[in-house]
Amino acid sequence: MAHAEIERKFVVPDFARIWAGDTEPGAGSGTSIAQGYLIDKPHRSLRVRLTRDGATLTLNGPRHEATRIEIEESISVGLAEQLLAVAEPNVVTKIRYPLVSEDRLWVVDKFQDRNEGLVIAEAELASPRERLVVPSWCGPEVTEDERYYNESLARHPFSAWG
Numbered sequence: 001m002a003h004a005e006i007e008r009k010f011v012v013p014d015f016a017r018i019w020a021g022d023t024e025p026g027a028g029s030g031t032s033i034a035q036g037y038l039i040d041k042p043h044r045s046l047r048v049r050l051t052r053d054g055a056t057l058t059l060n061g062p063r064h065e066a067t068r069i070e071i072e073e074s075i076s077v078g079l080a081e082q083l084l085a086v087a088e089p090n091v092v093t094k095i096r097y098p099l100v101s102e103d104r105l106w107v108v109d110k111f112q113d114r115n116e117g118l119v120i121a122e123a124e125l126a127s128p129r130e131r132l133v134v135p136s137w138c139g140p141e142v143t144e145d146e147r148y149y150n151e152s153l154a155r156h157p158f159s160a161w162g
Contacts, residue, residue: 005060005070006128009148010138012119015110017137018099030095030110036087037154045151048075048083055080060151065144067128090154102133114157120148 012018031051039046043062049055055077061069075083084091093112098105104123111118121138134141142148147156 003070004067006067006125006130007122008125008132008141008143010121010134010141011148012108012121012137013139014137015108015119018108018121018135020137030097032093032095033109034084034091034093035150035154036084036091037151038083038087040090040151040155047151048080048087050077050080050084057083065128087154090151092150092154101135104133106135111153111158114159115153116159118153118158 031053033049033051035047035049037045037047045060047058047060049058055075056072057075057080058070058072061071092115094109094115095112097108097110099108100106106121106123108119108121111120120142121135123132125132146152147161
């Protein structure tokens, strides 16, 4: 189904600070995600994503500020595994943790493997003008910094930034 995805992204400098006073989530509490990029052209990508809940194939269109078109369809796990193998080495792995802050759902992605050490928090918005209260555990906004797009991290991993 096609829709416009509107999100803002922030680097999280200290993963543990998110849960200040609470227990940091255990390894089993997040959702492991592997996503590979089959086509990665300027302003467009074709991504396969595999999680414990299933698999999807997603076409992302051009981005305008925090908005871009996204078309996503469910696919079989078997097909997703084959497509991930084809996508190598352009695969990103991460653990996603959902949490609510200031009455808004955030997803926090703790990257693994070649992107180890990078943590990004995202909030989806209903419109580009919607007001967003940014939690204190967020660092700089990177919504428009292409280096932090997952498709860019698949090609140029965080570990190689120097």
